[in-house]
Amino acid sequence: MSTSAAEHAQDTGVAARARGLTKAYGTGETTVLALDAVDVDIARGRFTAVMGPSGSGKSTLMHCLAGLDTVSAGQVWLGGTEITGLRDRELTRLRRDRIGFMFQSFNLIPTLNALENITLPMDIAGHRPDEKWLDQVIDTLGLRDRLKHRPAQLSGGQQQRVACARALASRPELIFADEPTGNLDSRAGLEVLGFLREAVDGLGQTVVMVTHDPGAAAHSDLVLFLADGRIVDAMERPTADAVLERMKRFDGIRSTLGGQPDATEHGDTAASHAAERGVAEGD
Numbered sequence: 001m002s003t004s005a006a007e008h009a010q011d012t013g014v015a016a017r018a019r020g021l022t023k024a025y026g027t028g029e030t031t032v033l034a035l036d037a038v039d040v041d042i043a044r045g046r047f048t049a050v051m052g053p054s055g056s057g058k059s060t061l062m063h064c065l066a067g068l069d070t071v072s073a074g075q076v077w078l079g080g081t082e083i084t085g086l087r088d089r090e091l092t093r094l095r096r097d098r099i100g101f102m103f104q105s106f107n108l109i110p111t112l113n114a115l116e117n118i119t120l121p122m123d124i125a126g127h128r129p130d131e132k133w134l135d136q137v138i139d140t141l142g143l144r145d146r147l148k149h150r151p152a153q154l155s156g157g158q159q160q161r162v163a164c165a166r167a168l169a170s171r172p173e174l175i176f177a178d179e180p181t182g183n184l185d186s187r188a189g190l191e192v193l194g195f196l197r198e199a200v201d202g203l204g205q206t207v208v209m210v211t212h213d214p215g216a217a218a219h220s221d222l223v224l225f226l227a228d229g230r231i232v233d234a235m236e237r238p239t240a241d242a243v244l245e246r247m248k249r250f251d252g253i254r255s256t257l258g259g260q261p262d263a264t265e266h267g268d269t270a271a272s273h274a275a276e277r278g279v280a281e282g283d
């Protein structure tokens with residue numbers, strides 16, 4: 001099973017695959033089932049968004065697919081490589097060589113300039129950048145005249161563009177972006193989403209983005225909806241309105257089960273949270 005699934009993943013353009021992916025935190029009565037036997041295929045060369053109410057397991061899914069967290073049960077492949085069961089050192093190398101990351105906080109090194117930040121993971125790995133590709137990434141992201149600037153000399157949007165270039169620089173098989181627009185105003189957020197879109201359409205990259213924002217999700221090709229640790233729905237060619245409507249149904253279900261809409265840990269409902277973050281910003 002594991003070999004044929006891995007071969008299949010390679011043959012069919014699947015960038016990452018999970019089968020029966022289960023993640024539990026804690027033990028005994030305090031156990032939280034963050035992921036409940038998730039089966040998912042992430043298509044190569046596409047932009048996939050992951051949405052769902054707070055606590056539904058979005059970050060856990062991303063962390064398990066990226067080999068940042070161990071799984072309790074099930075299997076995960078990156079391309080044809082099964083990553084479940086790899087040792088820490090192998091996982092570190094695999095993440096470094098084959099995955100790009102973007103986070104809400106840009107995670108740039110303040111003492112390094114933009115170019116040094118972009119090439120840092122490759123410098124650490126002792127790999128020489130492919131200059132032609134690097135030039136293409138820098139130009140695509142409009143960073144040519146910012147390369148000597150340090151992060152503090154750049155706007156938030158520019159810093160996230162540097163983080164995007166860093167994620168793209170090694171031409172990874174897969175880029176994971178966790179709320180990449182969460183710290184940006186709507187204009188800078190739109191710009192970064194446009195660049196992620198361009199990374200997929202123009203540069204042939206594969207992007208998986210966790211977001212609360214229906215407007216951000218609308219830039220993807222496919223939205224996966226998580227609820228209570230399961231993938232409960234998927235939407236091709238999403239629009240912000242359609243995603244918001246789908247998010248409202250989570251609140252509806254909570255309302256039916258609990259008598260009234262459940263408060264998320266952010267103190268609001270999934271849809272109002274989504275509306276606040278996305279559609280209300282005018283995207």
Ligand SMILES: Nc1ncnc2c1ncn2[C@@H]1O[C@H](COP(=O)(O)OP(=O)(O)OP(=O)(O)O)[C@@H](O)[C@H]1O
Binds near residue numbers: 032060
């Ligand atoms: N390190 C941890 N220890 C214990 N429980 C955890 C841990 N990390 C996550 N959880 C729990 O697992 C569940 C899923 O969390 P996760 O962060 O993946 O959700 P999420 O959908 O990304 O949430 P949010 O939208 O609020 O970021 C939640 O119930 C959370 O409280």
